[in-house]
Amino acid sequence: MxxxxxxxxxxxxxxxxxxxxxxxxxxxxxxxxxxxxxxxxxxxxxxxxxxxxxxxxxxxxxxxxxxxxxxxxxxxxTAYNGLQQRAELSQIYFVYNNEIASAYHHRFFSDLLTGIKEECELHGIPFYIWGMDDEFQMPEGDDIGIILHPHLKNGNEMPLDLLRQWKEEGKRLVTVHFYYPHLQIPYVIVDNFVGGYLATEHLLSLGHERIGIILTGKSPVEMNQEFALRLQGYKLALTQHRVAFDLELVCVLDGERESEQMGAEGLNRLMSLEQRPTAIFATSDSKAIGAIKAAGKRGLLVPDDVSIIGYDDILVSQFTIPSLTTINQNTLLLGKRAAQILLFERKSEQMRDEIVPQLIIRSSTGEAKTASPEYST
The missing domain is CATH 1.10.10.10 (Winged helix-like DNA-binding domain superfamily/Winged helix DNA-binding domain)
Structure with a gap:
């Protein structure tokens, strides 16, 4: 064989x-x-x-x-073998905004912080976490490296003039999860475009053509970077499989943070359509879990009646019934790369890294009952 x-x-x-x-x-x-x-x-x-x-x-x-x-x-x-002279940093901080401190219990951030910590320990650099207040005070010092997550309450981001000011002051910054190319601030992000594509392509490969998507934002044209890119990946996968994009299948819900309630509301809206979807890309595990629960209340079986895929690979996703197919964002590597840029890259303002996410196939997705011959396996 x-x-x-x-x-x-x-x-x-x-x-x-x-x-x-x-x-x-x-x-x-x-x-x-x-x-x-x-x-x-x-x-x-x-x-x-x-x-x-x-x-x-x-x-x-x-x-x-x-x-x-x-x-x-x-x-x-060869920088990772210690052959390159290290920039003279005395410590590295992960800086976040206190408004959304509760969000940092999410696996995305626990893996991110673990990655930063492991890289700092490898090179003997102290690592700390710094919560900003409403005045956006930052750690001070020429020998300090800052890994910044510029996300605020209600899905907003830090003011651009503030980021521009920090850049002009010479602060050694790397942003994670969000990026601002015109400011020439180095960043490391998970490629949400690829993640959205992988999730949708998986459903298409199972024969699904009518695929709903549940997004967080104010409208299909007003949402933050991560969800906008996942939507773009969704659209590209449909295009490559010659499936028409249908705005009716795009459900956008406004909320301060991801929740099961949003997923339940999204599923109920999509399943109330005259032509219901056979699969749903929930764009977060919290929404996916809520969608699975709502499907059960409607007497629908997952994945027999509707396939559901999440995004994040939170710890509980492997224990749901059925276990959740999802996208792992590889944020351990995200944290390591952010620290490496600060430690080793002499021209760090030129650094832009995108981490490739990974499809995790479990039990919440299955073949469409009425798969067309082109996509059946």
Whole structure:
């Protein structure tokens, strides 16, 4: 029996690594863009995008929006072995806003903080957590590195003029989860676009074509970065499978934080449509769990009557009935990379890293009952 066939993105990665080893790709020359790679390997841009993101996650290349992907110099690639002189930081802080302190019990943040802590301990750098008050006071000192989560109450973000001021003052900043390219502040984010694509593509691969999506925001055009990008990924997956985008299947709910109640309300709205969806992408585990409970109250079986996928892979998601198919955001690596940028990258203002999330398949998704021949397996 033959071994498991490799995915196209893995072939792209291996081929690029071979070219690097043979000296065909040099550190001062850009790699092919995701569009060029897609053409070269006769595949989709989402596949070539994933290949580049995986190489960036391995520390082999660096990616800069508007400029492209570049092979890291040898001193950069060996930074994690201690061969590169470390920037003179005495301590690193994770800075958050006190308004949403309760949200930091979420697995996203526990894994993020663990990643930062492990990287700091590896290099003997003290790590602290700093809660900002309404006056947005920050830790002071030229030898302090700051990992900032610029998220406020009600889904708002910190004022841009404040971030611009900190940048001009020379504070050594890295933002996580949100980014501001025009401010030239380095950032590390989870690729929510890819995450939204992976979740939707999974449902499409099971034969679902009428797929509802539950989002947090004020309207389909007014929501924060993470949900807007998940919606874009959802749309791309539909397009690639030649399934028409239907605004009727987009349910946007306003709320200060993710909740099961939002998921229940979203499912009830979608299931009240004349043409009901056979699957729902809830865009967070809290909403997905609420949707599963609401489905049960309506006498619907998950996944027999409706498949439901979440996003976050919170700890309880593996213990729900049925266990929840979801997207793991790989935030442990997110934390490590944020600390590494502060510790090792001399030109950190040029650093922009995107971490690739992972599809976790459990029991809440299954094949559509009326799958079309094109998508049935």
């Amino acid at each position: 033959r071994g498991k066939r490799k995915h196209v993105y893995q072939h792209i990665i291996e081929d690029l690594k071979r070219q690097i080893a043979e000296g065909k790709i040099r550190h001062n020359e850009p790699l092919p863009t995701q569009i060029e790679l897609a053409r070269m390997y006769n595949t989709s841009e989402i596949t070539s995008r994933r290949a580049l993101a995986e190489l960036a996650n391995e520390g082999i290349i660096s990616r800069t929006r508007g400029k492209g992907s570049f092979l890291k110099q040898e001193t950069e690639r």
